[in-house]
Amino acid sequence: MTTPFYVSPQQAMADRAEYARKGIARGRGLVVLQYADGIVFVAENPSRALHKVSEIYDRIGFAATGKYNEYENLRIGGVRYADLRGYTYDRDDVTARGLANVYAQTLGTIFSSAGEKPYEVELIVAEVGDAPEDDQVYRLPHDGSIIDEHGSVAVGGNADQISSYLEQRHEDGMTLSAALRLAVQALGRDGNGGERELTADQLEVAVLDRTRPQRRKFKRVLGRQLSQLLEPGTSADAGTDDAGDAEAPDGSGGGDASGEGGSPKKKK
Amino acid sequence: MAANSRDQGRLPAPFLTPGSSSFLDFMSTHAPEQLPGHRPLPPVQGAIEAPHGTTIVAVAFPGGVVLAGDRRATMGNMIAQRDIEKVFPADEYSAVGIAGTAGLAVEMVRLFQLELEHFEKVEGDTLSLEGKANRLSTMIRGNLGMAMQGLAVVPLFAGYDTDREKGRIFSYDVTGGRSEEFGFAAVGSGSIFARGALKKLHRGDLTEEQTATVAVQALYDAADDDSATGGPDVTRRIYPVVAVISEDGYRRLAESEVADIARTVLDARLQLPNGPLAPVV
Numbered sequence: 049m050t051t052p053f054y055v056s057p058q059q060a061m062a063d064r065a066e067y068a069r070k071g072i073a074r075g076r077g078l079v080v081l082q083y084a085d086g087i088v089f090v091a092e093n094p095s096r097a098l099h100k101v102s103e104i105y106d107r108i109g110f111a112a113t114g115k116y117n118e119y120e121n122l123r124i125g126g127v128r129y130a131d132l133r134g135y136t137y138d139r140d141d142v143t144a145r146g147l148a149n150v151y152a153q154t155l156g157t158i159f160s161s162a163g164e165k166p167y168e169v170e171l172i173v174a175e176v177g178d179a180p181e182d183d184q185v186y187r188l189p190h191d192g193s194i195i196d197e198h199g200s201v202a203v204g205g206n207a208d209q210i211s212s213y214l215e216q217r218h219e220d221g222m223t224l225s226a227a228l229r230l231a232v233q234a235l236g237r238d239g240n241g242g243e244r245e246l247t248a249d250q251l252e253v254a255v256l257d258r259t260r261p262q263r264r265k266f267k268r269v270l271g272r273q274l275s276q277l278l279e280p281g282t283s284a285d286a287g288t289d290d291a292g293d294a295e296a297p298d299g300s301g302g303g304d305a306s307g308e309g310g311s312p313k314k315k316k
Numbered sequence: 317m318a319a320n321s322r323d324q325g326r327l328p329a330p331f332l333t334p335g336s337s338s339f340l341d342f343m344s345t346h347a348p349e350q351l352p353g354h355r356p357l358p359p360v361q362g363a364i365e366a367p368h369g370t371t372i373v374a375v376a377f378p379g380g381v382v383l384a385g386d387r388r389a390t391m392g393n394m395i396a397q398r399d400i401e402k403v404f405p406a407d408e409y410s411a412v413g414i415a416g417t418a419g420l421a422v423e424m425v426r427l428f429q430l431e432l433e434h435f436e437k438v439e440g441d442t443l444s445l446e447g448k449a450n451r452l453s454t455m456i457r458g459n460l461g462m463a464m465q466g467l468a469v470v471p472l473f474a475g476y477d478t479d480r481e482k483g484r485i486f487s488y489d490v491t492g493g494r495s496e497e498f499g500f501a502a503v504g505s506g507s508i509f510a511r512g513a514l515k516k517l518h519r520g521d522l523t524e525e526q527t528a529t530v531a532v533q534a535l536y537d538a539a540d541d542d543s544a545t546g547g548p549d550v551t552r553r554i555y556p557v558v559a560v561i562s563e564d565g566y567r568r569l570a571e572s573e574v575a576d577i578a579r580t581v582l583d584a585r586l587q588l589p590n591g592p593l594a595p596v597v
Contacts, residue, residue, distance in 0.1 A: 103437050125331040127437050128342050135430055136350070153325035154332075 064159065064166045068190035071168025075113045077204040077235050078172070079211075080197075081218060082183055083227035086176045086257045086265065090231035093252040101254045103266035105130040105142045107176050109256045113204035114169035114190075122151060122171065139263070144175030148186040148194050156192020166190055170203040176256035176265050180220065202234065210234045225277045228253065228269075232278060248275045339434035340427070340455070352423060353458025363466040367396035369421060371506035371538040371545040372403065372413035374474040374485045375518060376499055377527040380562030381483025383474045384531040385413045386506070386539060387554050388546030398549065403557040405566040407432040410448055410475030411559050415504030417467040424455055424469055431455075445477040449486040449494055457492030472503045476561045483561060506538025506545035513537035516594040525577075528558050528569060532577050533591055548578035 055063075078091040078100055089111045091100040100119075101111045104126050112119035126147055134142045151171055159166045171188040185197040200218040202210035213234045222230070232251065236244045253269040260267065269277065330346040340351065348354040367389040374383045385402040388395060396418075403413045404425045412428060414421035431451055436442050443451070452473055459469055473486040485497040500518045502510040513534040522530065532548070535556050539547035548555050555574040560567050569577075585591065 099440060102440070121332050121334060124334065124438055125327045127434065128331050128339070128346075129327065131339055131430055131434050131437075132343070132347065135426065150325075150327055154327045157326040 060162075061160075065191060068159070068166045068168050072114045072170050072190060072203070073205050073207075075204045077202060077206055077210050078111055078113045079200065079202045079214060079231045079234055080111055080172050080174055080185060081200045081214070081222070081227045081231055082180060082185070082198070082220070083222045083224050084180065085224065085259050086255055087174045087183055087185065088224060088227050088231065088269075089172075089174075089252075089254045090228065090235065091252040092235050092246060092250055094250050099252065101252055101268075103254075103264065104147065104173070105134065106139055106263050107256060107265050108142065108144050108147060109174050109176075109254065109266050111172040111174070111203075112169055115167070118167045119169040119171065122154065122167075122169065125154070126151065126173075144173050144184045144186060148173045148188060151188050152192045152194045154192075155188060155190060159191045170207075172197075172201060172203060174256060176258050178258060206238065209237060213237060224255065228277050229280065248278055337435045337438040339431045351458070352420065352427075352462070353455075357461045357465065360465060365391050366467065367391050367400075367418040368544070369400060369402045369415050369418045369504065371502065371504040371510055371535060371542065372415055372472045373502045373507075373510050373514065373531050373534045373538075374413070374472050374497070374500060375514065375522075375527050375531050375534075376474075376483045376485060377522045377524060378520070379483070379524065380476050380560060381474045381485060382524070382527045382531050382558060382560050383411045383413050383472065384528070384535060384556050384558040386535050386546045386556050387549070388539075388544065389418050390544045395546075398546065398552065399554050401557050403559050403568075404429070405559070405568075406448065406473070406475070407436070407442065408565045409442070409478060409561060410445065410473065411561055411566055412452065413472045413474070413503070414469060415471070415507075416469040417462075420459060420462060420467055421469040421471070424459065424471070428452055428455060444479065445475045445484060448475065449473055449496075452486075453488065453492045453494045455492075456488050456490070460491060463490040470503050472501060474561060476563060476565075478563075481563070500534075502534065502538075504538075504545070506535075506542035509541045510534040510538040513591065517592065524560055524562070528560065528574075529577050529581065531558060532556055532574070532581050536581055536585065537591060548582060550578075550582065 076092040080087060080089050089101040089109060093100050098116055102123055104110045110123055110126060129150055130142045130147060155167055158164050167190055169190060174185045177183050185201055187195040187197050187201050200214040202214060217230055232246050236246050253274055255267055255269060256265045257267060258265060330342060336342060343351050369389050370386060372385040374381060383403050387399050389397040389400040400418060403411060406412045406429055412425055414425060432443060432448060452471060468490045470490060471488055475484060477484050485501045486494055487497050487501045487503060488494055500514040517530045517533055536547055539545040555578045558569040558574050
């Protein structure tokens with residue numbers, strides 16, 4: 049019989065954190081920025097089917113980096129949590145703060161339970177408010193802590209460099225187009241100070257737009273609209289309204305209409 | 317194990333179980349008591365008095381479908397509510413109108429809306445129109461116990477099929493039996509009279525506005541002969557709910573639009589109380 053090695057608790061937790069951090073750093077970068085009309089999510093993601101950015105509820109969006117099966121599991125858990133809460137109480141009672149808390153508890157429990165592999169994920173939960181001051185952005189690292197972020201936040205591979213780049217250049221009240229271009233520049237920087245050019249088809253972009261008439265504020269920015277916004281020198285957000293929002297029914301009862309699943313069907 | 321994880325404040329196991337995109341499936345494992353079909357039935361003798369919603373009509377036109385409902389809820393001889401709304405958007409491309417026990421019907425619609433939205437968020441794509449119609453069938457079947465005690469809910473489901481590019485109508489019976497209707501359909505206590513009117517007024521080549529007018533005419537005829545159906549209430553400015561579902565999605569007609577249609581119908585009825593005449597030959 050062999051004697052088990054003694055591992056100090058500090059060492060055990062440090063090892064687990066190291067393991068999770070390494071897994072997360074292998075992924076591609078993802079940034080979330082506040083702009084004048086809401087919050088924009090930009091991820092480097094060549095896949096059209098496996099999303100890193102998704103809708104959770106009317107005003108709440110979710111972005112994640114790391115291991116797909118783990119964050120997908122958390123995303124669906126979040127959708128279930130939000131839908132159940134909204135059904136039990138009211139749609140207004142579903143908040144990003146509540147959701148972030150649940151995620152933090154879940155990640156924290158998994159991280160500190162010795163029997164489970166720590167999740168290699170880092171999440172962002174964002175809620176768009178009626179005014180920019182009411183926007184909330186929470187970053188949730190692998191260990192169950194919550195960081196309340198303002199302005200800009202980056203997670204995933206190379207996150208430190210990207211976020212310091214963003215911090216220096218991000219301003220309040222940017223247009224969508226300006227925020228998007230800044231995000232793409234930031235994502236294109238690699239660890240050695242080099243730069244890559246990211247094109248529209250390597251990006252996954254979505255917004256929580258407070259000016260949308262519908263109850264559900266989440267919208268993916270796709271195709272032509274995205275390339276238009278990325279072009280330098282285009283006037284502010286010319287592309288925002290014509291391609292996306294025109295599709296939406298704006299009758300008083302049409303609040304439920306048009307979420308992420310509805311939009312790809314409409315090609316204008 | 318489940319209780320243990322709940323104590324720690326993390327998401328309980330059913331939240332993180334992969335596999336199902338259905339909110340109802342999730343609810344039936346996590347919180348079955350919140351689902352209508354899972355509640356024990358109280359033993360009662362005879363019928364229970366509860367507000368009932370009445371007439372809903374659906375009329376297809378070349379670019380989509382119109383769904384309209386009157387505004388009355390009755391409880392026995394009494395008018396329980398004058399301005400109840402019985403036509404709801406189910407998602408961007410479909411709507412549901414309900415007849416039967418109002419309280420249960422509204423709950424069913426909320427769950428149905430959530431079921432479609434939940435699927436859409438989890439899968440990143442919408443259900444097919446047939447899929448939505450089948451889902452509703454299952455939900456009605458869940459209410460069968462209540463229906464046997466006189467608390468039936470009978471919806472009418474209409475939507476724009478984005479694959480076939482046309483409006484489609486589905487009607488149901490209390491046991492959840494589903495049948496597709498072509499052209500027009502009506503449910504509720506005034507449906508016999510509404511259907512009679514629609515038979516004479518519906519044509520395949522109507523525009524959206526004409527179809528909305530035909531729907532209001534049919535509701536007028538239902539109100540004319542069925543005491544439980546409410547006609548346009550000019551004094552209180554309560555008009556039917558009229559929704560159009562087309563390629564552009566769900567749109568509820570503004571109150572002023574419906575008021576104009578209702579006034580036109582009423583003015584014509586001052587001349588011909590039985591409504592417009594269909595050509596005989």
